[in-house]
Amino acid sequence: MLIKSVLSATVIAMLGGCVSDQATMDELSRFNGVPLEQFVIANGAPGNSYKLADGDTIYYWSSSKSVYVPGSSVTNFSGSQAYTQQVSGGDINTECQLDLLTDPQGVIRKVTMRKNTIGYWTSSACHEYVRSHDEM
Numbered sequence: 151m152l153i154k155s156v157l158s159a160t161v162i163a164m165l166g167g168c169v170s171d172q173a174t175m176d177e178l179s180r181f182n183g184v185p186l187e188q189f190v191i192a193n194g195a196p197g198n199s200y201k202l203a204d205g206d207t208i209y210y211w212s213s214s215k216s217v218y219v220p221g222s223s224v225t226n227f228s229g230s231q232a233y234t235q236q237v238s239g240g241d242i243n244t245e246c247q248l249d250l251l252t253d254p255q256g257v258i259r260k261v262t263m264r265k266n267t268i269g270y271w272t273s274s275a276c277h278e279y280v281r282s283h284d285e286m
Contacts, residue, residue, distance in 0.1 A: 171266060174277045178248070178261040181282070186256045192281045196250065205254035210264075213279045214245040217270065244269055246276035 181189055186209065190196070196209035221239035225232055247265035252258050269278040 171263065171274065174266065174274045175261075175263060177277060178263070178280060181250070181258045181261050184258050186250065186252050186258055189250065189258065193279075206259070207252050207254075207256075209250040209252065210247070211250060212245065212247040212265075213275075214243065215270070215275075215279075216241045216243045218242075243267070244275040244278075246279045248276065248280070 189211075193211065193213070196211040198210040200208045200210075202208065218241055219239050221237055223234055223236040225234040227233075245265055245267045247263070249262040249264055250258055251260045251262070263276055266274055266276045269275040272278055
């Protein structure tokens with residue numbers, strides 16, 4: 151019974167923090183028309199880039215974090231018997247990977263999510279990790 155309560159509370163908490171991929175993409179579109187330098191100042195340098203034949207460049211940016219969730223145990227008593235159920239802990243890994251397409255002058259044309267795992271507080275790591283230059 152306690153396990154059902156814990157699972158229900160977890161699901162409710164997750165649903166309360168839902169951010170759709172579309173909402174995250176809408177937020178990332180605020181970088182369209184912004185110089186790549188402003189993105190880099192706010193979020194760090196891309197890990198790699200590829201220059202296209204037309205002069206545009208694709209930059210590959212990523213951020214990942216990990217948090218350890220400790221294990222737990224629950225003991226139930228039935229008469230003179232005690233039953234203990236243990237749940238092991240472990241790492242929760244979150245990651246956001248973006249492709250930033252820039253024109254030859256370094257102005258961002260388009261931001262595309264390549265990978266977007268669940269975040270710490272919402273269902274989108276990209277929503278949580280990517281900051282605009284206004285947030286600096």
